[in-house]
Amino acid sequence: MSPPREGTPPSGEGRVVRVASGQGFWGDWLEAPRRQVEGGPIDYLMLDYLAEVTMSILQKQKERDPSLGYARDFLGAIDSILPAITGRGVRVVANAGGVNPRGCAAAVRALAADRGGAAGALRIGVVTGDDLLPRLDTLLAGGHALANMETGEPLASIRDRVLSANAYIGSTPIVEALQRGTQIVITGRSTDTALTMAPLRHEFGWAADAYDRLAAGIVAGHIIECGAQCSGGNCLYDWREIPDLGDVGYPIVQGQADGTFVVTKHPGTGGVVSTQSVAEQLVYEMGDPASYITPDVIADFTSIRLAPDGPDRVRVFGIVGRPPTPSLKVSIAYRAGYKAVGTLVYAWPDAYDKARAADQVIRERLDRLGLRFDRVLTEFVGASATHGHLAGPPSPDLPEVQLRIGVRGTRRQDVERFTRELAPLVLNGPPSVTGFAGGRPKVEEVVAYWPALIDKQVVTTAVEIQ
Amino acid sequence: MRVRLLDIAHARSGDKGDTANVGLLARRPEWYEVLERYVTRDRVAAHFGDLITGPVERFELPNLAALNFLLHGALDGGGTLSLKTDAQGKVVSTALLRMVLDVPDELARRLRLPEGS
Numbered sequence: 001m002s003p004p005r006e007g008t009p010p011s012g013e014g015r016v017v018r019v020a021s022g023q024g025f026w027g028d029w030l031e032a033p034r035r036q037v038e039g040g041p042i043d044y045l046m047l048d049y050l051a052e053v054t055m056s057i058l059q060k061q062k063e064r065d066p067s068l069g070y071a072r073d074f075l076g077a078i079d080s081i082l083p084a085i086t087g088r089g090v091r092v093v094a095n096a097g098g099v100n101p102r103g104c105a106a107a108v109r110a111l112a113a114d115r116g117g118a119a120g121a122l123r124i125g126v127v128t129g130d131d132l133l134p135r136l137d138t139l140l141a142g143g144h145a146l147a148n149m150e151t152g153e154p155l156a157s158i159r160d161r162v163l164s165a166n167a168y169i170g171s172t173p174i175v176e177a178l179q180r181g182t183q184i185v186i187t188g189r190s191t192d193t194a195l196t197m198a199p200l201r202h203e204f205g206w207a208a209d210a211y212d213r214l215a216a217g218i219v220a221g222h223i224i225e226c227g228a229q230c231s232g233g234n235c236l237y238d239w240r241e242i243p244d245l246g247d248v249g250y251p252i253v254q255g256q257a258d259g260t261f262v263v264t265k266h267p268g269t270g271g272v273v274s275t276q277s278v279a280e281q282l283v284y285e286m287g288d289p290a291s292y293i294t295p296d297v298i299a300d301f302t303s304i305r306l307a308p309d310g311p312d313r314v315r316v317f318g319i320v321g322r323p324p325t326p327s328l329k330v331s332i333a334y335r336a337g338y339k340a341v342g343t344l345v346y347a348w349p350d351a352y353d354k355a356r357a358a359d360q361v362i363r364e365r366l367d368r369l370g371l372r373f374d375r376v377l378t379e380f381v382g383a384s385a386t387h388g389h390l391a392g393p394p395s396p397d398l399p400e401v402q403l404r405i406g407v408r409g410t411r412r413q414d415v416e417r418f419t420r421e422l423a424p425l426v427l428n429g430p431p432s433v434t435g436f437a438g439g440r441p442k443v444e445e446v447v448a449y450w451p452a453l454i455d456k457q458v459v460t461t462a463v464e465i466q
Numbered sequence: 467m468r469v470r471l472l473d474i475a476h477a478r479s480g481d482k483g484d485t486a487n488v489g490l491l492a493r494r495p496e497w498y499e500v501l502e503r504y505v506t507r508d509r510v511a512a513h514f515g516d517l518i519t520g521p522v523e524r525f526e527l528p529n530l531a532a533l534n535f536l537l538h539g540a541l542d543g544g545g546t547l548s549l550k551t552d553a554q555g556k557v558v559s560t561a562l563l564r565m566v567l568d569v570p571d572e573l574a575r576r577l578r579l580p581e582g583s
Binding site for chain 1: 476477478479480481482483484487489490491493513514515516517525526527528529530531532534536542543544545546547549550551552557558559560561564
């Protein structure tokens with residue numbers, strides 16, 4: 001039998017540093033940063049903008065305009081919280097820099113100058129060194145294969161299609177920027193977790209080999225890096241009982257020098273912080289829980305203990321860390337052909353059978369046209385798209401089923417032709433069809449993700465103060 | 467006794483490339499024993515069947531009363547390559563919760579497990 005999920009927490013006395021999460025991805029709630037600085041006292045606001053494919057989108061934007069390539073939502077966020085930064089000393093740590101952290105800082109500087117007053121004298125730290133794209137050929141020539149971590153293929157096989165290449169960097173340069181008195185720290189491809197761990201490490205002076213404490217900071221980062229996903233958002237446990245998601249509170253970590261911390265949210269906000277909401281987030285995107293590898297430390301998620309600590313408060317403690325590996329993970333994005341996805345909706349009676357028949361018609365026509373694809377995938381939304389055979393046979397009484405058909409291939413003209421083959425079915429296919437008002441599907445270029453490892457020694461980060 | 471996983475566990479899933487992860491958490495700490503004993507790697511692989519093309523790995527987190535499953539080849543190539551509605555495996559967790567377990571009556575009574583219909 002296992003030890004219980006909830007253990008006996010330490011007393012919780014001592015100085016507390018409050019790190020709030022205001023953004024869980026690029027596209028998250030625009031209101032959240034302002035709500036975090038206005039809802040109650042915090043010391044740091046952490047904003048995470050980067051997902052695996054975000055870097056490649058930003059790289060494309062930078063190709064079109066060299067001053068871009070960063071998360072532009074960040075400017076709106078800064079604008080909405082400037083008084084808290086300049087007046088109350090809230091410090092911001094964000095990986096909004098994308099593939100152009102200097103450009104991002106310049107845009108923030110311009111915005112602050114425009115607002116005038118104390119904002120004009122804002123001290124901004126820029127972390128650089130994660131961008132490996134300019135050095136890629138030198139690295140390959142120097143014997144760094146940058147082989148795909150999943151398939152083992154060497155990067156050379158797709159070198160001419162690479163769009164961006166960034167090493168995931170850790171907390172050290174962020175800590176340095178904070179030590180130099182910056183009010184805003186902007187990074188490129190920093191790990192999501194370092195954005196939370198670095199302020200705690202800076203405040204409490206944790207050494208580079210204080211592995212248990214560093215690991216605790218990483219776990220704190222993992223819990224709040226997806227914004228409200230630990231405070232009631234996307235929470236399956238008793239989801240009907242979770243109050244007022246319309247006014248959901250984003251999470252705040254209250255950290256202490258010994259590495260223990262409390263997860264909470266501002267009073268009066270919606271959502272919930274419970275051992276269940278936190279535990280659901282802990283297992284999100286988890287690999288081997290005993291070895292959560294980061295540039296600073298390997299955190300052991302099997303050591304984490306959770307305990308309730310009052311309403312909307314969960315105490316987290318007992319965390320163990322080990323020395324990190326000699327490698328950094330590298331996020332590489334490359335062009336991988338084209339895709340398009342289209343849909344039609346079929347109505348009762350026999351909605352599912354009609355959608356299936358329509359799929360046969362489309363496939364027959366694609367074959368006859370001699371189009372070549374690497375992949376054609378059909379799903380029946382409302383019948384089996386997300387659960388497959390586990391959903392059981394679809395009822396003939398379903399009011400409607402959405403036929404969703406997608407293709408992917410290297411020949412753009414073939415994917416383009418596919419997008420013309422759906423609408424005709426409205427008049428020349430199975431009956432009772434609707435839902436085509438959105439027009440033809442769009443052809444998208446596929447930018448795929450290539451995870452690799454590189455020797456840490458090769459990557460040198462730097463901090464610039466603007 | 468037949469027990470629905472949905473009644474004794476909650477779950478969250480996500481992605482790493484073409485691999486979906488499903489974290490399965492006992493609704494009560496004492497029910498972790500049931501997850502650990504009956505929701506085996508083989509049982510999960512059989513449950514998903516041809517919905518996944520690669521192997522299944524299982525990791526234990528008794529401290530959270532949770533198991534973590536890695537379902538390799540679950541996402542039609544994953545990330546931006548995938549043509550699936552659920553390309554990032556966000557709701558694979560709910561597909562796992564459809565599982566029904568056969569638990570010995572004595573154990574089910576001792577742990578007060580809710581009986582599935």
